[in-house]
Amino acid sequence: MNEEISKLINLQEIDSEIAGFDQEIKAKRQEIAAREQGIADKEEEAAKCREKSAALEQEQRDIKAECEDARVHIKDRQNKMMHIQTSREHQALLKEIEDSKRLIKESEDQAILYMEQIEQLQIKADELENLCAGEKKLLTEEITKAEKAVKRIANRKKKVESERGKIAPDLLPGMLHRYDMLLKKRNGSAVVETRNGICQGCFMAIPPQQFNEVRKGDKLNYCPTCQRVLYFKEEETEACDA
Ligand SMILES: [Zn+2]
Numbered sequence: 480m481n482e483e484i485s486k487l488i489n490l491q492e493i494d495s496e497i498a499g500f501d502q503e504i505k506a507k508r509q510e511i512a513a514r515e516q517g518i519a520d521k522e523e524e525a526a527k528c529r530e531k532s533a534a535l536e537q538e539q540r541d542i543k544a545e546c547e548d549a550r551v552h553i554k555d556r557q558n559k560m561m562h563i564q565t566s567r568e569h570q571a572l573l574k575e576i577e578d579s580k581r582l583i584k585e586s587e588d589q590a591i592l593y594m595e596q597i598e599q600l601q602i603k604a605d606e607l608e609n610l611c612a613g614e615k616k617l618l619t620e621e622i623t624k625a626e627k628a629v630k631r632i633a634n635r636k637k638k639v640e641s642e643r644g645k646i647a648p649d650l651l652p653g654m655l656h657r658y659d660m661l662l663k664k665r666n667g668s669a670v671v672e673t674r675n676g677i678c679q680g681c682f683m684a685i686p687p688q689q690f691n692e693v694r695k696g697d698k699l700n701y702c703p704t705c706q707r708v709l710y711f712k713e714e715e716t717e718a719c720d721a
Pocket residue numbers: 678679680681682683702703704705706707
């Protein structure tokens with residue numbers, strides 16, 4: 480095989496490896512970020528429960544004050560009752576007392592409902608906060624592990640990058656630039672295999688005559704559709720055809 484093609488294949492392997500390292504690092508960071516977000520969401524939900532519970536407690540205090548006023552009102556009307564003359568006045572006072580009693584009853588029922596809601600909200604907030612505390616502890620450990628893993632990956636990447644630095648200048652003039660452009664434009668794959676006359680980069684057919692040239696491997700060939708550098712691997716194709 481043409482030496483230049485071998486070098487390009489080698490370079491592509493190295494760049495794929497580097498891309499793989501980057502992907503691994505990205506995945507680790509994304510996983511941590513997703514878990515941090517999960518905790519933040521739960522904390523927000525817990526805070527909302529606390530807020531709602533505090534608002535209901537305020538409502539309860541208001542209701543209590545209202546009931547107190549109503550009781551004072553009832554006492555006042557009961558006192559007045561002793562001094563009235565007509566049955567009409569008597570009826571009117573009775574109605575006021577009844578209304579106040581009803582108001583107290585309704586308010587007390589409402590206060591019980593609020594109390595149940597407050598209890599549930601507080602239980603939920605407690606649960607969420609406990610969960611967050613546990614998850615945070617775990618996450619701290621995970622972050623330490625992930626940081627170590629990222630460091631290891633970065634070290635491996637550095638080694639591979641230095642290998643790249645050694646072979647890249649060996650290419651023919653202009654070749655590295657062309658290769659780098661392709662790598663960027665074609666999502667990290669600039670040098671691809673051809674199988675059964677098909678470019679494995681874009682999966683379009685290569686004209687038969689060009690495929691023969693790729694097969695011989697004497698000179699550089701570019702895919703007419705995606706412009707990637709093409710090469711041919713003898714043994715794998717045989718395995719495929721078998
Ligand atoms: Zn192609």
